[in-house]
Amino acid sequence: MKNFNFVLASLFVSRGFATDILTPEKLEADIKLEELERNLWNLNRIANENGGNRAFGLPGYKASVDYVLERAQTRFHEEYDTFVQPFNASFAQVRSISVTGPDGENVEVVPLLYNPGTDPAGISAPLIDTPVDDERGSACFEDQWAGIDATGKLALVKRGICAVSDKLKLAKAHGAVGVIMYNNVAGRPLAATLGAENVGLLVPVGTIYQDVGEAWSARLAAGEELVVGLNVDAVFDTRETWNIIVETKTGDPNNVVMLGAHLDSVIAGPGINDDGSGTTTLIEIMTALRRYTGFANKVRFAWWAAEESGLVGSLHYTSSLTEAEADRIRFYFNYDMVGSPAPQFAVYTGSNPGDLAGAEPLKAYLSAAGRDAYFGSFGSSSDYVGFLELGIPASGIFTGAGAPQDPCYHLACDTIGNVDLEALTLNARAAAVVAARMAVSLEGVPPRAKTSVNLRSRNRIRGQFEKWRRAAEHASTEKSCSHGEKSTV
DSSP states (O other), X not given: OHHHHHHHHHHHHHTTOOOEEOOHHHHHHHOOHHHXXXXXXXXXXXXXXXXXXXXXXXXXXXXXXXXXXXXXXXXXXXXXXXXXXXXXXXXXEEEXXXXXXXXXXXXXXXOOBTOOOOOTTOEEEEEEEOOOOTTTOTTOSGGGGTTOXXXXXXXXXXXXXXXXXXXXXXXXXXXXXXXXXXXXXXXXXXXXXXXXXXXXXXXXXXXXXXXXXXXXXXXXXXXXXXEEEEEXXXXXXXXXXXXXXXXXXXXXXXXXXXXXXXXXXXXXXXXXXXXXXXXXXHHHHHHHHTTEEOOSEEEEEEEESSGXXXXXXXXXXXXXXXXXXXXXXXXXXXXXXXXXXSOOEEEEEOSSGGGHHHHHHHHHHHHHTTOOEEEEEOOSSSTTHHHHHTXXXXXXXXXXXXXXXXXXXXXXXXXXXXXXXXXXXXXXXXXXXXXXXXXXXXXXXXXXXXXXXXXXXXXXXXXXXXXXXXXXXXXXXXXXXXXXXXXXX
């Protein structure tokens, strides 16, 4: 009998059947630093082999999709159902950008996504200053442009407060042929997106350092005439991309615990902290969870596409959910940048009381490990947005973007050397523990907050994605490459 049991147990293991009862402690112990790092190494390799990035619309993203599918769909097909959700999204790439200063010098400039291109010769025009308003935001409102005739000129604008696209629309309305935007804080300006919905509405922009812009502003105030150059080589079209949705075959389909991370990087770099760290966290929790049984609720993993282009993948997913499908998602955890090199430990919570059901145990785990964890508010820049709008309770961990937490945020240096592996491992184990608890029991987790999420909230999600759909249609009929070549991937 002893030998028979041994053979039977071996048979179950060889066929991939889970025989061990899930506990949070078991899943926690299965999350290994070495395996988290192995995935990061492979994502870094994928970027290196594909032009230095894993951005949506480029080969590195497709290779990243294949990497996740090899594990979820090929190796783990007996334990998980995997769905690839295709959709079209507006792709933009600034292939080169340059700013030439008034003394003929090359000025360091940061590209923005969906930046309009210039003609091949670029723009050379007089610079005109705009007033600084650090309270309301400089060049954000029509009254701040009173008396400014920017016709045929490049407008010098300070960054901050309002959306960059708002500043560019006003500059265009007042005749500017482009904008030179200087940063509102010291250090390298952060990259950003101008939004696919703004294609055709903006003038080209070059984003420069604060000290350079302030020096030019002072020279203009002293009466000098400064002529500056701006050259932007940009491409814009529509490309197919894919969300990956993986869920356990077992568990109640009416009670789903969902974990998400975005799979794409920015074009500028490999995105190993942003968001390879969240990607590897989900991969390793998925890998470990398949070994267990005895959990009541279904667990669903999502790797989102085109987050860096404006949360496009997650908005596509949430805008497509029926009321019944949204009801079934009992909690959503978002893991975006969970391994910053100088980490903070922010745990998301918002106005939905249900958020605390996930936020409190995450914070408690990190605090027990000696980390100064704290509750932080949701913003509007990661994939939790669509879930919040639907009233689905949500939380997650965020370790910080930009200096000092992550000086390589959205840069080429966001490589495997840009991750605090100890912080990543701790956060991945916290995520595993809380996911396991909810997989076993949803006690204390309230239903979706439909009383505070009316039709306007759902329409807001659909409206946001509708902007992307319209931009995609525009791109499909008016593919543009500002310097005359067509880029094919």
